[in-house]
Amino acid sequence: MRSRTALAASGGAVLVGLIAASWAAGYALGEPVPAAIASSTAPVAAASTPAVTASAKPTPTATRTRTAAPVARTCSVAAAARDPRLHSFQGQVRNARTGEVLFDRGGSKASRAASVMKVLTSAAALEVLGPDHRLTTKVVQGSRAGEIVLVGGGDPTLSRTPAGTTTAYAGAPHLSTLARQVKAAWKAKHPGQRITRIVLDASYFGGPTWQPTWDLKERRLGSTPKITALMVDGDRANPALNTSPRGSDPIGRAGAAFASYFGGGVTVVRGTAPSGAAVLGTVRSQPVGTLVQQELIVSDNTIAEALARVTAIEAGAGNTFSAIDAAVVPALQAYGIAPTGVRVVDGSGLSDDNRIPPSYLTKLFVKVLHRSGGLGPVFDGLPIAGRTGSLAYSDRFSGAASRADGKVRAKTGWIDSGYTLAGIIRAKDGTPLTFAFYALGPPIVSSTAKQALDSLTADVWSCGKRLSNR
Structure with a gap:
């Protein structure tokens, strides 16, 4: 059983320092992806005339191109996604290497995301303030x-x-x-x-x-x-x-x-x-880069609200709650993903009125995975299943779901009307995946929803690139 006592006593101070070491020890998610996925721009066409050296041998007239066999996507998590503990479920899983959506249940619908909102707050703060800014x-x-x-x-x-x-x-x-x-x-x-x-x-x-x-x-x-x-x-x-x-x-x-x-x-x-x-x-x-990590690792609402407000001020949007959306949403444009449907009422995700489509998160986490656009502090601050932060509590990734310990780096979320989990998975077959799962109310959602989210995430880890949308 994993204890939360040390976390509460230390405020996550030690955990932030341990994240890089524990992740690097057995779970480095730094694989490159094609330019079409890693960049916000369109893929660059290959040069029409390759360079030829003096020692180049003649190319045979007839060549045989070997194409990789398509992956049979036969691994289903449909039963886990129908778990009644998930209430009204939304979710999406994306292959971070190819950009392909492997699984989708209402992924384009913008809904409340609870503390997963802190990922957007952090991304906007890093863009507007920069990682070296100090309050x-x-x-x-x-x-x-x-x-x-x-x-x-x-x-x-x-x-x-x-x-x-x-x-x-x-x-x-x-x-x-x-x-x-x-x-x-x-x-x-x-x-x-x-x-x-x-x-x-x-x-x-x-x-x-x-x-x-x-x-x-x-x-x-x-x-x-x-x-x-x-x-x-x-x-x-x-x-x-x-x-x-x-x-x-x-x-x-x-x-x-x-x-x-x-x-x-x-x-x-x-x-x-x-x-x-x-x-x-x-x-x-x-520095803001450090504050982002301190905020994400234990889901600190206080730092999140401070970053959101200072971001709004420095962006020239104003200094009240109502200015946050006008600052955060435009700042997110810098990462090359249109924040369609995103609505930001606060920095922490406490409000039921926040809105984020799961599909936006799966795209943004591809950027986070590759530390694109200065998003490295977000990657470094995400809790690791069974290892650090809010995913190291005894009621997270326990039982059968513990098989994914150390293989999931994700932001947790909880408000009365929903539980959420979104981030990055290094699948059993080595495939990097990004995901966003929401278990949303009726008004009160049982705390058992988080165990259902963990089970579903562990099932996705088992499937990897064979994950089916059926």
């Missing part, structure tokens, strides 16, 4: 004597714990580091004067702070905070745990934690920074 939190000089302004830059990983402490987010910046910078800069600029007032500026993100279609239980159960540009530790009660209850005032929690570094008698208020104010201190998040 910045800074402190600037205030407009009155003794005043400083803490300016949120959308980094949910910023921690209230002392520097050197491990949190749910490996390599996170710390308020203690920022406070130390500010004290030194303040002493140099204002010798003998105390800091008596801290203004909290979270104006980088617009409201509302909670997507209207989200269930409020997500905050109580500990998966999702209110989305603000200034927060610490994803607004967790316990900074070390991935899943921990979130509060009602992320900005206030961050402000109180920061004020504690400046002694008593400090007033904390909300406001905005003066234009052009002198910077007193700065800390930065891990």
Whole structure:
């Protein structure tokens, strides 16, 4: 049985570092594919006149061309796809080497995809922001004597714990580091004067702070905070745990934690920074490429929403939930796959109103497989069945489905109205496949749907290129 205890305690910090090693040890999915599949452009025609060298031998007049025999696609997963635990099922499987669709059940229908949405959020962030972009939190000089302004830059990983402490987010910046910078800069600029007032500026993100279609239980159960540009530790009660209850005032929690570094008698208020104010201190998040991996491995809603919002801002679409679709969908065009039917309501996939066709995902995962267009961090962040992240829990790829352990790299998804699984399979016969499977409600879908998804995926692994659509 695989335990989730270590995951919860470490926040996936170690797992992200182990992904490349465990994948390379027995499951390297880096095979090249024909240009027609790997590239967004049309295949390039072969040169009409091949080069001839002086030593070339005459070519016989009659040649025999040997053509590979067609594969008999006789391996059916139809029974597994009809499992009643899958409720209303949609899915598609694609041969990543040839681009051929091997299996399809409603693959072109755009439906809610739960946390598989994070793959699209990540792809858009990598395109718009780039893998080296960092989210910045800074402190600037205030407009009155003794005043400083803490300016949120959308980094949910910023921690209230002392520097050197491990949190749910490996390599996170710390308020203690920022406070130390500010004290030194303040002493140099204002010798003998105390800091008596801290203004909290979270104006980088617009409201509302909670997507209207989200269930409020997500905050109580500990998966999702209110989305603000200034927060610490994803607004967790316990900074070390991935899943921990979130509060009602992320900005206030961050402000109180920061004020504690400046002694008593400090007033904390909300406001905005003066234009052009002198910077007193700065800390930065891990690069976006790393944040993507931290987000995907344990399906972190907080990082996903931060990336979606910053992507919208930097794309010039706006700073609210309503701006995300206008930024993400155009950004996805850069990967050469038309995002037909895609609708993005949030970055995490929590909303029932998100829409992605399985067929779009099977195409995008071919790009991810080959790390095309800078999508390497998405590949590196995908959980591996039986090995890492949200596919290493004891209820995933268990029993007979464990035969595909180490051979499936995929993003999990769950909301009340559906379970989803989508990603890449190295089949038993060595064929690289991409897939997207949805088990969708009536409103509430039993958690047993994920076992049915795993069983179906393992069956596809067994079939490989012989997979039948019958």
